[in-house]
Amino acid sequence: MSVPIKKGLERVPGGMMLVPLLAGAAINTVYSGTGKFFGSFTGALFTGALPILALFYVCMGATIELRTTPYILKKGGALLSVKAGVAVVIGVIAGHFLGEAPVDGGMFAGISTLAIVAALNDTNGGLYMALMGQFGKPKDTVAYSVMSLESGPFLTMLTLGVAGLSAFPWQTMLGAILPLVVGMALGNLDPDMRRFLGAAVPVCIPFFGFALGSGIDLGAVWTAGLLGLGLGLFVLTVSGSTLFVTDRLLGGNGLPGLAAASTAGNAAAVPALVAAANPVYKEAADKATVLVAASVVVTSLLTPVITAAYHRRLQRVRPEALADDDVPAKTTTAKTTTAKTTTADAAATDGSTGP
Secondary structure (H helix, E strand, C coil): CCCCHHHHHHHCCCHHHHHHHHHHHHHHHHCCCHHHHHCHHHHHHHHCHHHHHHHHHHHHHHCCCHHHHHHHHHHHHHHHHHHHHHHHHHHHHHHHHHCCCCCCCCCCCCCCHHHHHHHHHCCCHHHHHHHHHHHCCHHHHCCHHHHHHHCCCHHHHHHHCCCCCCCCCHHHHHHHHHHHHHHHHHHHHCHHHHHHHHCCHHHHHHHHHHHHHCCCCCHHHHHHHHHHHHHHHHHHHHHHHHHHHHHHHCCCCCHHHHHCCCCCHHHHHHHHHHHHHCHHHHHHHHHHHHHHHHHHHHHHHHHHHHHHHHHHHHHHHCHHHHCCCCCCHHHHHHHHHHHHHHHHHHHHHHCCCCC
8 A cells, every 4th residue: 555645745835844843843842851751862853953963964065066155145145244234123123112121011011122033043054954955956955054153143243242152162163064064065075065065955855853852842823922923923924025035036946035035943042031131121021031032933833834835826827037147058958959859849740830
């Protein structure tokens, strides 16, 4: 008996990523200690997001040719600058009206400048790379090697005007890109290694999705209520629209912009870190943590759906936008010639005249 599991997953928008993510989130929500309970290899599946991501980086890096490096810096730098810039603008506006303290009454009780900025500033890199690995181009995937500079509290502290905490340890910065560099070196030195490692990219996606989901508590959405849902939708709308336009202006198809419209899971820890650095935000930190966690859940669930839906639209309306523009011209010419020959043969068969 054969069960079409893979085909079933592929029918769901972003299903190869989304379904395992939901499975991990559901298990974690019912019992967060599942990984510890089983331990060993099973436990590693629940907590292995970073190792799998490191493997994903090496394999994806192997598919990238060195001549595309300027493109990666351009694309990643642009997306990073725009997302950080938008957070600064919104942070300044929110700070003007809200100040440092959270709203203490009404339907917006608990919302704060800290919550908004923290949710906006940190992109879920694993989700971005998994979606780009499934729907995008390899060089768009590794653009996150530049965007990873937004991870952690640095940009949030900078946006909120916290002084003296802007330094990044060089070891951390190097460690963020080292797997990519190793993969690029292997792939460019040996085409066989490029094919070998490149084939593992799609295999990593469902495993990373499950590990990512196992760190999400679906109850966070319920706890935060409509305000948390609203914050997630706000982040998705603002980040998605601005980054989509940015990518299109750079000549892209818009998919990287949509895939980067999420809030990273570690962003939920940012409010507490900011409050520790500047006690003026201590009052806002607890509620901000819950709201940012809700934004993580909302954007993690909706970003794959929106990205996959737009990918399907491109397949119907602009399939050429999905083509890898790094394919050598000879290959493209050969394909075109073959297509013309096939068309001419078909025309001759049915007695019509070819173009």
